Amino acid sequence: MMYEHGKEHQQQQQQQHMRRRMERQKSIEEERLEIVDLSGMSLESLPCPSLNLATICKLDLSSNNLQNIGESLIARLLNLVVLDMHSNQLKSLPNSIGCLSKLKVLNVSGNLIESLPKTIENCRSLEELNANFNKLSKLPDTIGFELTSLKKLSVNSNKLVFLPSSTSHLTSLRVLDARLNCLRSLPEDLENLINLEVLNVSQNFQYFDTLPYSIGLLINLIELDVSYNRIKTLPDSMGCLKKLKKLSVEGNPLTSPPMDVVEQGLYAVKTYLSEKMNADHKSPKKGKSWVGKLVKYATFNGNTRSGAGLAHKEREGFIMPEYRSIDGLASPRYMGMFSPRRLFSPRTYFNR
Numbered sequence: 001m002m003y004e005h006g007k008e009h010q011q012q013q014q015q016q017h018m019r020r021r022m023e024r025q026k027s028i029e030e031e032r033l034e035i036v037d038l039s040g041m042s043l044e045s046l047p048c049p050s051l052n053l054a055t056i057c058k059l060d061l062s063s064n065n066l067q068n069i070g071e072s073l074i075a076r077l078l079n080l081v082v083l084d085m086h087s088n089q090l091k092s093l094p095n096s097i098g099c100l101s102k103l104k105v106l107n108v109s110g111n112l113i114e115s116l117p118k119t120i121e122n123c124r125s126l127e128e129l130n131a132n133f134n135k136l137s138k139l140p141d142t143i144g145f146e147l148t149s150l151k152k153l154s155v156n157s158n159k160l161v162f163l164p165s166s167t168s169h170l171t172s173l174r175v176l177d178a179r180l181n182c183l184r185s186l187p188e189d190l191e192n193l194i195n196l197e198v199l200n201v202s203q204n205f206q207y208f209d210t211l212p213y214s215i216g217l218l219i220n221l222i223e224l225d226v227s228y229n230r231i232k233t234l235p236d237s238m239g240c241l242k243k244l245k246k247l248s249v250e251g252n253p254l255t256s257p258p259m260d261v262v263e264q265g266l267y268a269v270k271t272y273l274s275e276k277m278n279a280d281h282k283s284p285k286k287g288k289s290w291v292g293k294l295v296k297y298a299t300f301n302g303n304t305r306s307g308a309g310l311a312h313k314e315r316e317g318f319i320m321p322e323y324r325s326i327d328g329l330a331s332p333r334y335m336g337m338f339s340p341r342r343l344f345s346p347r348t349y350f351n352r
Contacts, residue, residue, distance in 0.1 A: 033055055033056070033057040033079060034055050034056045034057065035056075035057065035058040035060075036056050036058070036059050036060065037060045038059075038060060038061050038064070039060045039061065039062040039063050039064070039084070040062070040063040040064070041064060042064060042065055043061070043064040043065060043066060044064075044065045044066065044067070045066070046061070046066070046069070046070070046073065053073065053076040053077050053078075054076060054077070054078045054079055055079065056077055056079065056080055057079055057080060057081045057082070058080070058081060058082040058083075058084075059077065059080060059082070059083050059084070060082075060084045061083075061084065061085045061088070062084045062085060062086045062087050062088070062107070063086070063087045063088075064087075064088050065088065065089055066085070066088040066089060066090060067088075067089045067090065067091065068090065068091070068092070068094075069085070069090065069093070069094055070094065071094040071095065071096045072096070074094050074096040074097055074099065074100070075096040075099045077099075077100060078099070078100075078101075078102070079102055080100050080102060080103055081102055081103060081104050081105070082103075082104065082105040083100070083103060083105070083106050083107070084105075084107045085107065085108050085111070086107045086108065086109040086110045086111070086130070087109070087110040087111075088110070088111050089111065089112060090108065090111040090112060090113055091111075091112045091113060091114065092113060092114070092115070092117070093108065093113065093116060093117055093120070094117070095117045095119045096119070097117060097119055097120055097123065098117070098119030098120060098121070098122030098123060099122070100123055101122070101123070101124065101125060102125055103123045103125060103126055104125055104126060104127045104128065105126075105127065105128045106120075106123070106126060106128070106129050106130070107128075107130040108130065108131050108134070109130045109131060109132040109133050109134070109154070110132070110133045110134075111133075111134050112134065112135055113131065113134040113135060113136060114134075114135045114136065114137060115136065115137065115138060116131065116136070116139060116140055116143075117140075118140045118142075120140065120143070120147075121140060121142060121143055121145075121146035121147060122146070123147070124146060124147065124148065124149060125149055126147055126149060126150055127149055127150060127151045127152070127172075128150075128151060128152045129147075129150060129152070129153050129154070130152075130154045131154065131155050131158070132154050132155065132156045132157050132158075132177075133156075133157045133158075134157075134158050135158065135159055136155060136158035136159060136160055137158075137159045137160065137161065138160065138161070138162075138164075139155070139160070139163065139164055139167075140164070141164045141166060142164070142166050143164060143166055143167070144164065144165075144166030144167045144168060144169040144170045145166050145169055147170065148169075148170070148171060148172060149172055150170050150172060150173055151172050151173060151174045151175070151195075152173070152174060152175040152177075153167075153170070153173060153175070153176050153177070154175070154177040155177065155178050155181070156177045156178060156179045156180050156181070156200070157179075157180040157181075158180075158181050159181065159182055160178065160181040160182060160183060161181075161182050161183065161184060161207075162183065162184060162185065163178060163183070163186065163187055164187075165187045165188075165189070167187055168187045168188075168189045168190050168191075168192050168193060169192050170192075170193065171192055171193070171194060171195065172195055173193055173195060173196055174195050174196060174197045174198065175196075175197065175198045176193075176196060176198070176199050176200070177198075177200045178200065178201050179200045179201060179202045179203045179204070179225070180202075180203045180204070181204055182204060182207045183201060183204040183207060183208045184207050184208060184209075185208065185209075185210055185211075185212070186201065186211065186212050186215075187212070188212045188214060189212075189214055190212060190214040190215055190217060190218060191214050191217035191218075193218055194219060194220065195220055196218050196220060196221055197220055197221060197222045197223065198221075198222065198223045199218070199221060199223070199224050199225070200223075200224075200225040201225070201226055201229070202225045202226060202227040202228055202229065202248065202251075203227070203228045203229075204228075204229050205228060205229065205230070206230050207229075207230070208226075208229040208230060208231065209229065209230040209231055209232065210231065210233075211226065211231060211234065211235050211238075212235070213235045213237050214237070215235055215237060215238060215241075216235060216236075216237020216238050216239070216240045216241060217237070217240075218241065219242070219243070220243055221241055221243060221244055222243055222244065222245050222246065223244075223245065223246040223247075224238075224241075224244060224246070224247050224248070225246075225247075225248040226248065226249055226252065227248045227249060227250045227251045227252065228250070228251035228252070229251070229252055230252065230253065231249070231252040231253075231254065232252070232253055232254060232255050232256070233254070233255060233256045234249070234254070234256065234257060234269070234273060235273075236273045236274070236276040236277035237273075237277065238269075238270070238273050239270045239271070239272070239273030239274030239275075239276070239277055240274065240277075241270070244266065244270070245266075246266075247266050247269065249262060256276075257269050257272045257273065
């Protein structure tokens with residue numbers, strides 16, 4: 001018995017020793033990972049690195065004068081998690097960006113990039129992509145099928161005419177910011193964006209004139225900004241957006257809902273649209289496919305009133321009466337871009 005007890009005690013000691021050794025090894029490996037900050041150094045090219053690129057987990061190259069990044073350099077950043085290259089003179093990204101399998105955050109805002117390489121779809125760990133203030137005219141067609149971990153997509157202040165239909169398959173997406181572009185519309189099938197909380201497609205001015213009916217299936221949407229477009233009618237499916245707390249529609253020639261309803265606030269708008277949908281549902285002229293989907297997603301039950309308690313809760317939401325500030329205005333590089341003349345003269349600003 002004593003022999004067996006001693007043997008068991010010895011095995012426990014060996015296991016503890018092995019566990020401590022593994023934890024120590026993991027700690028050593030984590031300590032080896034480097035954070036490299038080369039921001040604001042007026043670099044026109046990158047110096048030859050004196051360290052192993054595979055040890056870098058965060059690389060900050062922002063606020064320099066870089067015009068290109070070497071393919072081989074990017075390909076060797078095997079453990080990179082954060083790559084910040086905002087405010088440079090980059091006209092493109094290297095195709096080797098697709099080698100960064102651990103990359104979670106990519107910031108390339110404030111450059112001259114006209115298109116993103118298709119290989120960016122291989123960055124399947126990517127959670128945040130910031131490509132604001134560039135010259136993007138399109139996104140990779142299948143980007144939504146591949147970047148399934150993406151939570152925030154910021155592409156404001158570009159020249160995008162449309163978002164690829166695959167965008168509607170970004171099931172992890174929580175924030176989509178596509179303001180200040182040349183968008184005509186959104187993809188029709190938005191119902192897969194089940195985690196989307198914030199959608200901003202404001203300030204596309206005369207280009208953007210319609211919202212898809214599927215917007216009523218964004219079951220977790222909290223903030224919606226469609227201000228300063230050419231939208232005349234809000235889809236009545238928006239009356240089903242139960243979690244919507246902030247709605248901005250100013251600067252549109254709205255006829256439905258009428259302006260007197262809009263001025264009463266979010267609750268009045270949602271009630272108007274819900275009642276309109278209920279009336280249309282009873283009409284044979286209205287296709288029933290969307291109503292069926294709204295019922296399936298538990299956003300529509302045909303009722304327009306849910307009691308005084310809900311009415312009070314809904315009134316906490318609001319339609320923002322004032323023009324909202326634009327992220328990034330603090331950067332002196334962009335101050336001139338947002339004079340009133342430029343803001344409200346898209347043809348001049350976008351040079352289309």
